[in-house]
């Protein structure tokens with residue numbers, strides 16, 4: 001398959017990832033990515049500082065053939081703080097705003113999915129676990145994509161997310177949530193993870209190509 005990969009959920013060592021932004025970008029480029037977003041974990045302690053990696057992003061984008069986007073992942077905050085933090089992320093220059101959804105593998109507080117899909121500054125509800133149909137409907141209305149996760153633990157909800165998204169008509173994206181070099185996934189690997197979640201070939205291609213492109217076009 002000659003498609004280029006887009007991964008809009010990745011962590012650098014500015015939160016709990018292992019790599020610098022430039023190291024992630026270089027590895028992603030070699031694996032055939034055309035665009036990535038660096039979405040480090042944020043709450044009120046560090047939201048003002050996400051733009052500190054912008055200089056590295058500008059350096060990468062002007063020298064290599066890959067589009068790196070500044071992002072943020074709002075993580076484990078009270079649901080009522082999601083909307084103000086998403087606004088602050090935009091003010092700090094974030095192009096891609098992810099919310100750390102109610103994954104089956106962590107005690108994310110109930111109400112996080114609902115607050116995330118209700119906020120139009122959010123682009124992607126990451127690993128939404130057992131998201132309800134009502135939440136999925138609000139996500140669709142607000143043009144917020146749901147994530148099929150390549151990450152161990154978070155991926156336990158993928159089958160349910162795929163099923164709900166098909167029922168409601170949600171846009172899906174397939175992201176790695178990479179924290180380490182071995183977490184990155186090339187197009188074929190991500191394609192198989194889409195099929196493994198129960199998506200059809202067409203649904204998988206939409207989740208890998210059209211839907212992330214739509215998010216980038218909307219925000220950049």
Ligand SMILES: [Zn+2]
Pocket residue numbers: 011016017041179
């Ligand atoms: Zn993390």
Ligand SMILES: [Zn+2]
Pocket residue numbers: 073099100101126127177
């Ligand atoms: Zn997350």
